Amino acid sequence: MIAFIMRLKSRAHFTVGPQPGLRDATFIGTNARRRKQARQRLAILIGLFLVAYLALGARLLQYGLTEPLQSAAIDASAHAVASRPDLTDRNGLLLATDLNTVSLYAEPRRILDADEVVEKLALVVPNLDWRETHRKLRSDSAFQWLRRQLTPKQQADILALGLPGIGFRPEKRRFYPGGATAAHIVGHVNVDNQGLAGMERYLDQQGLADLRAAGLTNDTRLEPVKLSIDLRVQNIVREVVAKAMVDYGAEAAGAVILDVETGEVLAMASVPDYDPNEPSRRLADGSIDKDYEKGWFNRISNATFEMGSTFKSFTLAMGLDEGKITLNSVVDASRPIRMGGFTIRDFKGKNRPLSIPEVFQYSSNIGTAAVADMVGVDNHRQFFTQLGLLSRLETEMPGVATPTQPRNWKKINSVTISFGHGVSTTPLQTAAAAAALMNGGHLIPPTFLPRSRDAAQSLATRVLKDTTSADMRALYDRNGQIGSGRHAQVEGFLVGGKTGTAEKVINGRYSKTSNFNSFLAAFPMDKPRYIVLSIIDAPRTGENGGRTAASNAAPMIKAIIQRAAPLLGVQPRFADASSDRRLIDY
Known part of the structure; x- marks a missing residue:
């Protein structure tokens, strides 16, 4: 119931x-x-829905009323998107700029099938390391870079794969429109847009790296930095030295153009070089191409060489400045000098007394050594130090090499150094010292940034008398007309200069079969404005089969001046054929 x-x-x-x-x-x-x-x-x-909508609305209102952040403090290790200023030449032509790009990363904890991800990514990303990528995807970390700086097409193709745990992060990529044209001046950056060489590294040393670390360069457009070089002239210089290295079968070659009144570097090239857009290359087996990376080595400022007979310019300038000789002086070069077990001879010597202009013209080792002996060992060392040839060059370019010299100068050292053996210095500071011989006796530190004449004068140090500079201009002009410098002569532009053929030091000994050649030129000789220095390392041949500087280093100068002088604003001057060709009174 x-x-x-x-x-x-x-x-x-x-x-x-x-x-x-x-x-x-x-x-x-x-x-x-x-x-x-x-x-x-x-x-x-x-009620619950109303509370949620009110919270969302308040948050959106907060975002809408907040000013957008222009920069933020981001740790340098976080791979923050950071800007660098554009680099331009003296005329505003672009040398380096930033491009927006993306990089591929993975969140391993969200990867479901690492094998599938690797297989699909390999279809899009070239040269993907399967083993390393698989290891990253199977790790316990929250973040792993897979490939930096993808192309837009690669990004679109990866997005189409629809892989969970794979994402993209915006970054900056440095782009160099001129490729290898000014590689050693501009330098390059690493994958995190940090300067590693050249003026790129200089910018970081001047505080850009600190600003980056503070997050003050993120997405901020920085003012361009103008360099002293002329891109048109730079392209000519680079083409000439690259062609010379091939034509003369040399190991390396280089050249620099310097403004004698301001110290500005108008062009500088060293080959072999590299493309800063691709500072490193990998071989087919995945290893780094070490031969390609040898192109990073800048022989104009980052290396020292025995500059050979170009040093006779400085030795004769020393004798003139000390009052030991004049252009009318005569020295005995009739027989070799025997000293300390060494015998000093002239190459194709005249075996007779020579005037100072003849010592320069015939590049007499004996005559130059006699001048050094007149000055004395201590004064010789002091004078070369005063010219900046024995100390490290001060300029913006990072990695400048330090010259080498004997620890204790003896008489034999002074004699050999007088004609360019026994001291190694950089070609750039050799050019800077030569500029002082041409500009009235003022040593001006070279610069890769624009500099006015007034600013240059405030930095200049007088190292020679005006009369000594005038005498050296006369010697350079004469040698350019009737001496070894005639191989660099360009009609209408009054080129003067001095050859330098030095036996190359190999394994601590001077080689009888390998030379390091150079030519030190100035133009126009009626009022010198530019120094041009060329170097060529271990050439196997030259014009008419010769291996001396007159056969290869001098023709390089001629090719450069022929093309570059009009761009530098030098007007050609032609003397009447019936008149004396010399424009300077000796």
Whole structure:
């Protein structure tokens, strides 16, 4: 009976419950109770949705009213997107700029199938290291770089794969429109846009790296930095030295053009070189191409050489400045000098007394050594130090080499150094010292940034008398007309200069079969404005089969001046054929 009553109760549409104040039971409808509970639950749900929407709305309003951040403090190790200033030449032509790009990364903890991800990425990313990529994807880390600086097409193709746990991060990529044209001047950056060489590294040393670390360069457009070089002239110089290295079968070659009045470097090239857009290359087996990376070596400022007979310019200038000789002086070069077990001879010597202009013209080792002996060892060393030939060059270019010299100068050292053996210095500081011979006697530190004449004069140090500079201009001009310098002569531009053919030092000994050749030129000789120095390392041949500087280093100068002089604003001057060709009185 009880079970029957309970079944009836369960089927009923009402319940029985007590009603306060009433003696009898009250019948409550089940549907009405359920409707009441539903309204209560719906009200609670609506309240929760309202609270959520209000929170979202307040957050959006906060974002809308907040000023956008221009920079943020980001740790340098976080690979933050950082800008670098554009680099331009003296005329505003672009040398280096930033490009926006993306890099590929993975979140290994979200990778479901590492094998599938590697297989699909290999279809898009060239030369993907399967083993290394698989190791990164199976690691327990939260973040792993897979490939830096992708192309837009590669990014689109990877997006189409729809791989979970794979993402992209915006970055900056440095781009060099001229490629290898000014590689050793501009330098290059690493994958994190940090300067590693050349003027790129100089910028970081001047505080750009600190600004980057503070996050103050992120997405900020920086003012361009103008360099002193002329890109048109730079291209000519680089083409000439690259061609000479091939034509003369040399190991290396280089050249630099310097403004004698301001110290500005107008062009500088050293080959072999490299493309700063691709500072490193990998071989087919995946290893680094070491031969390609040899192109990083800048022989004009980062290497020292025995500059050979170009040093006779400085020795004769020393004798003139000390008053030991004049252009009318005569020295005995009739027989070799024997000293300390060494015999000093002239190459194709005249075996007779020579005037000072003849010592320069015939590049007499004996005559130059006699001048050094007149000055003395201590004064010789002091004079070369004063010219900046024995100390490290101060300029913006990082990695400048330090010259080498004997620890203790003896008489034999002074004699050999007088004609360019026994001291090694950089070609750039050799050119800077030569500029002092041409500009009236002022040593001006070379610069890769624009510099006015007034600014240059404030930095200049007088190292020669005006009269000594005038005498050296006369010697250079004469040698350019009737001496070894005639191989560099360009009609109308009055080129003067001095050859330097030095036996190359190999394994600590002078080689009889390998030379380091150079030519030190100035033009126009009626009022010198530019120094041009060329070098060529271990040439196997030259013009007419010769291996001396007159056969290869001098023709390089001629090719450079022929093309570059008009761009530098030098007007050609032609003397009347019936008149004396010399424009300077000696």
